[in-house]
Amino acid sequence: MSKHIPFRLAPEIRKRVTITADGDLLSKGTPNKFLDDIKNFEVRPTDVFVITWPRSGTTWTQYIVSQIVHGQEFTDKHNINRINYFIEMQISTVDSPEADDKEGIYKMAENGADPRLLKSHLQMKYLPTQLFTKRPKVIYVARNPKDAAVSYYNFTHLNTMLPNYGDWSEFYEYFHRGLIPYGDWFEHVLSWWGMRHEPNVMFLRYEDMIKDTKQTVLKLSNFLERPLSKTDLDDISRRSEFGEMSKNRKANNDLMNNPIFKKRDNANLKFMRKGIIGDWQNYFTMAQNNHFNTLFSDKMCDTGLTFDFVHAQSSL
Template sequence: MTAFDEPRFVDGVLHSSVTSDELLKAIRKLDIRDDDVIVVSYPKAGTTWTQEIVSILFYGCDIEKADEKYIRHRFLFLDMKKLDSSLGPHEIAASLPSPRLIKTHLQSNEMPEQLTTTKAKIVFIARNPKDNAVSLFHFSNAIAPRDRQQSWSDFFTDFCEEKVIMGGWFKINTYWWSRRQDKNVLFLKYEDMQKDLTGGIMKISEFFGWPIPDGKLDEIVEHCTFSNMKSNPKTNYSDSPSLDVNSTPFMRKGKVGDWKNYFTVAQNEAFDKLYEEKMKDTGLLFDYEL
């Protein structure tokens, strides 16, 4: 069984069998604690990068302590039931001590109801939709059965029509962008982090109120560069049984502008028109090259 077995739509969002109807209902009722630390994103938007930064700051800027565990063991992934566990993530969450580190790609209509009123700190990382689509295309094919792997053209159509696993890019980004002024929400852009990683780490530090000791910032910045994270077995998912990292690394390029190697002129024009329609009056803009 893989994450792509038996996909079906639930309230307009495509889910696999490991995100069952029962699990989605249970997640909605999950108790969120005021001291929870939650990373939210659309898949392949810089989630693991953000998790690594957050967890290092969480552990008092002790890189070695943070990296004692694989990144997937530091954060509870709320969206899917592990195939080797009899417990759902909502049940595991209830048993964890506070403060909890949680990550999710859930859409706004699927997330725990208490996330609209909680004091828990939430970091949302957003990535420009063109690069995000390309990254998700490669990842989706890497974990999909061979008979469900797609061409770029077919994936592009599904992405635009919000028919990919975990739903639409537009929906989740517009929701969290609308909440960017909430005191407990930090909205970050992948491209801004690429341009100024030091500034991004400092923003996260200030948001949580976790000070960075003198002399530690440069060390954290170096540790969290894309090249170092790609070579770090604690963050590169090289131990994942569901991903062939030799053919398609979990961390592939990490560049801004790689979409130009995939989008045709017609696709780019069609997507720009779609973005204008979907994001009209939101004011949410992205860099598509650096």
Template sequence: MPPVQRGIDRIVDGVRHPWVTTDEILEAMKTFEVRTDDIWVITYPKAGTTWMQEIVSILYHGCDIQKADEISILKRFLFLDQQKTDVPPHNEAMRMPSPRLIKTHLPPKHMAKQLIIKKPKIVYVGRNPKDNAVSLYNFHRANTYLRTYETWDEFFDAFCADDVIDGSWFDMNIYWWSLRNEENVLFIKYEDMRKDLASVIERVSKFFGWSIPDKKLQDIVKHCTFDSMKKNPKTNFSDCENIDQSLSAFMRKGEVGDWKNYFTKAQNAKFDKLYADRMKGSSLVFEFEL
């Protein structure tokens, strides 16, 4: 049985996109005016985007947690991938004062071309593909902008075939890993955020040249734990009208290793082989359990 169509998606240049990622958006990315002082958070979908946005937001506001959380995380960053109003996001971006906070999941072939030339600060978050796939599957269940899949098995096959929104997990992560030594790119692993959030926050702070006042780090760590953010109405997407959290919470578990509750032995063996083949030649290594 084919996936149930709630949101209509389509394939553009070999990549599947949801209907809110319009042809106009993809065309605009070819000439999108990137600014050198932009601040970008880039991820494959459901790889820790909101988590990193909250960290960047707080550091950006001088480690003032209350100031950062005055408005929803949904409104702090411009999401370039979605057009839900009459105003395309690239037009909105032109009117924004600098420095702009921007997020995107667009794959390398559809990202803003000037990113490589203008070299704004970019934080990329990568997550191990097994947990990433499980999280994205559940996100499809709740997000009315996206198609649903009748079973995990259907989604697993689509994920392995690079036939899910924003395309290949492999292409996206290998691409940004290859740029990790650029001065304007910081590659962070989701699993490191779970293991030692304080160290990750310090790395992000150092990357942007922002200082953390004495004794403030632990306050930020406490505020930015997954459990804290899940309870925070400014970060848990409780104000997002297109997400039915009765089906699956936007911030669901955040665990490393939850994939073991979904992958069958046969699926795990199939994916391990695929992973070995696709990652061959790359030094990028992920942890699949902690």
């Protein structure tokens, strides 16, 4: 275990995370015993993986992909969490977060019908080894780290599988050190940025998805080799807008009564919260912003990857 972990994690946070042998942090819903099974998970070339650092447009992308792959009639009838396998999470948390069977959703996925839609927030080193030999479709979505962090902070007050940080300043101290579940944003994103030229990998930026959702749907349909008619393209784009998705009981966890999502201390918290570019400005202090800008410049220098940090338009 990495020696820095015990000195930086408060006891109330330690008890709500899984610490891997490498000293990385995972959600409480992913015990260490899952990791070997996930590494050895049997991948199929027909699989479609959506991989993200948390709160980076995961559900939004899943919903678009589900409509492209299965059609709107199917997605209207099925809960998005049931047709997309969150491979590292416990099966028990889907119906009861207190259940103790400790079986992973990856077990459900083993017998899933083709094409399987799979989701993960895991760092690259914990993903199935066959992901890089069977070469299924992989869609990676990255969001600017300031907004992603703010969204994640709010999500921790809603999700019982995650630590409950006292305030934004406490969360920021863990975030910029990479000591939160699913790890360091820079490591997570840059590992997949380095894979962006692989023909089975599509790297998307959340902010681009907001600015032109229809173009994103078209890119995804082409990448998945599932052409859409103009009518379907228009319909999927419209149905994937924030306002439409927020009313959809099959796509919005706020309307599903999922026991994982329990408001701990703020009745206004939502799974689909704001979905805008620039909400970080309501959280970062000037000192935090200056500190993070320096960190961002150091980490992203010469990578060629840039992000938009402000934009007025709303989306998921």
